Amino acid sequence: MSDVLSFIPLASPDIREADIQNVVDVLNSGMLIQGQKVMQLEHQFATFANTSHAIAVCNGTATMHMVLKALGIGEGDEVIVPAFSYVATANVVELVGATPIFVDIELATFNINSTLIEQKITSKTKAIIPVHEFGLACNIIEICELAKKHNIYVIEDAACALGAHQNNQKVGSFGIAGSFSLHPRKSITSGEGGIITSNDQALSVKLRQLRNHGIEMVEGKMVFEEAGFNYRLTDIQAALASSQFERIEDTLAYKNELAAVYFTEIKNDKITLPFVPSDRNHSWQTFHVLLDESMDQARVIDKLKQNNIGSNYGAQCIPAQKYYKSKYNLNYKQDYRNAYTAYNQGIALPLYEKLTKSQIQYISKIINSL
Numbered sequence: 593m594s595d596v597l598s599f600i601p602l603a604s605p606d607i608r609e610a611d612i613q614n615v616v617d618v619l620n621s622g623m624l625i626q627g628q629k630v631m632q633l634e635h636q637f638a639t640f641a642n643t644s645h646a647i648a649v650c651n652g653t654a655t656m657h658m659v660l661k662a663l664g665i666g667e668g669d670e671v672i673v674p675a676f677s678y679v680a681t682a683n684v685v686e687l688v689g690a691t692p693i694f695v696d697i698e699l700a701t702f703n704i705n706s707t708l709i710e711q712k713i714t715s716k717t718k719a720i721i722p723v724h725e726f727g728l729a730c731n732i733i734e735i736c737e738l739a740k741k742h743n744i745y746v747i748e749d750a751a752c753a754l755g756a757h758q759n760n761q762k763v764g765s766f767g768i769a770g771s772f773s774l775h776p777r778k779s780i781t782s783g784e785g786g787i788i789t790s791n792d793q794a795l796s797v798k799l800r801q802l803r804n805h806g807i808e809m810v811e812g813k814m815v816f817e818e819a820g821f822n823y824r825l826t827d828i829q830a831a832l833a834s835s836q837f838e839r840i841e842d843t844l845a846y847k848n849e850l851a852a853v854y855f856t857e858i859k860n861d862k863i864t865l866p867f868v869p870s871d872r873n874h875s876w877q878t879f880h881v882l883l884d885e886s887m888d889q890a891r892v893i894d895k896l897k898q899n900n901i902g903s904n905y906g907a908q909c910i911p912a913q914k915y916y917k918s919k920y921n922l923n924y925k926q927d928y929r930n931a932y933t934a935y936n937q938g939i940a941l942p943l944y945e946k947l948t949k950s951q952i953q954y955i956s957k958i959i960n961s962l
């Protein structure tokens with residue numbers, strides 16, 4: 593029972609001896625950046641997502657920044673993003689000087705409501721960045737059809753959705769590019785890190801240039817094709833993630849088992865459990881529940897903490913954040929009602945590889961007592 597008495601944090605990466613050894617091998621090799629381990633990690637991602645390219649960079653936010661830049665999206669352009677996500681999804685649009693256009697979410701899935709997208713498309717719309725929120729694939733098939741009809745790009749924010757799929761096609765392979773994060777909150781981590789998946793050859797070449805100061809090697813000489821970034825990933829980081837990737841199927845299967853324990857054990861009318869549509873799967877980066885209006889989010893977080901359980905709100909209603917609401921004068925409570933509800937009534941519960949089923953049972957018991 594000792595495992596239920598010590599504090600259970602909201603998230604904690606599962607770093608094993610083999611992972612550590614893989615990092616030590618890099619340190620001993622002297623080849624620290626963008627070498628064999630980065631290549632191996634890219635190969636693992638491309639194989640897993642079934643894309644022809646994968647490009648490793650320094651974090652998840654950088655992946656989307658680079659893709660927008662590579663697609664020539666900037667000032668005067670509009671990019672559609674969900675109103676409820678980690679704020680980085682909108683920040684990258686700001687970073688290239690374009691305007692984020694927010695669309696409300698479905699409260700059942702916490703994903704962008706694809707039926708509300710078309711009315712936001714204008715002659716300035718260049719791209720949609722749908723998010724596979726908390727690890728559940730959004731209705732990416734419908735979004736891609738819509739984008740095709742209007743001739744706009746789809747960049748999937750799959751930061752927390754490694755392993756999610758719709759109709760058995762993995763996320764990251766639907767849009768012109770897919771963006772993954774290797775932050776410690778995600779299923780596998782390199783500390784900081786990000787991966788872009790793509791089937792577009794020309795875009796991939798450009799991304800590799802942009803990652804490394806805009807350099808292209810021509811006849812053995814450096815040609816600076818672009819004013820690029822330094823968004824490289826180190827081999828030290830890639831080694832950590834690559835080693836964890838070898839057990840990705842087990843990781844995802846185990847997280848699915850833990851989620852199943854929540855579904856059987858939580859019995860509280862005031863708590864709505866996550867909904868997974870039958871044509872998709874959830875990769876369970878976060879187990880995010882919704883409290884009913886009689887409950888106070890801060891109070892629940894505090895009560896869980898008193899019982900040695902870490903929790904937090906799950907993601908931001910981006911239009912309600914200071915920068916966005918003041919810059920665009922957004923009426924967030926009315927126009928993004930579901931995003932605002934999810935932000936105020938949502939709770940992320942612990943779900944990661946290091947947890948045991950008895951710990952999930954214990955958390956469920958406390959949830960039932962709320």
Ligand SMILES: *Cc1c(COP(=O)(O)O)cnc(C)c1O
Pocket residue numbers: 651652653654677678680681723749751752773774775785786
């Ligand atoms: C984690 C996350 C990001 C940002 O990834 P970083 O690696 O922290 O930059 C972006 N979007 C979503 C939906 C995320 O969950």
